[in-house]
Structure formats: structure tokens, C-alpha cells
Amino acid sequence: MSDVPVDKLVRIVDYQSGNDYQPETAGVEHVTQVARNAGVPSADAKAAIHEALEKGRLEEADGRLKVIEE
Numbered sequence: 001m002s003d004v005p006v007d008k009l010v011r012i013v014d015y016q017s018g019n020d021y022q023p024e025t026a027g028v029e030h031v032t033q034v035a036r037n038a039g040v041p042s043a044d045a046k047a048a049i050h051e052a053l054e055k056g057r058l059e060e061a062d063g064r065l066k067v068i069e070e
Helices: 006-016 028-037 042-054
Strands: 058-061 064-067
Touching (some): 006 028, 028 042
Antiparallel strands (some): 058 064
């Protein structure tokens, strides 16, 4: 389990995915960079992404993440 709360990472993806280029998705590397800018180590961000994918909070396709609405 990562040290980064999955909820925090899902919020980052949700916020970063509201754009005109790729609506509803955000690139994995972009999300990792945003997390790094927020003081989250890359390894922790990637672990939280993996955990969120396993829990069904996010889905990934072609290196892009999408929030799964509950």
C-alpha cells in the first residue's frame, strides 16, 4: 500500500483531466509530475496509481488515466 492516499491521487487525476485536448483523461506521467510538484515522491505516486487501479477508482488506457465515477 502506498503512503499517498488514493483519494488524493484520484483528485489530482480528476482535476488534471478537465481539459480540451483529452477530456476526462490525464496522462500517467503528467499526474506523476503534478504529484511530485505537490511534494509526493514519484514512487509513492506510482504506487497510489496502481492501488487506485486495483480498487477500481481509476482506469488506464494508452498511458492515460480516467476517474471511475462511483
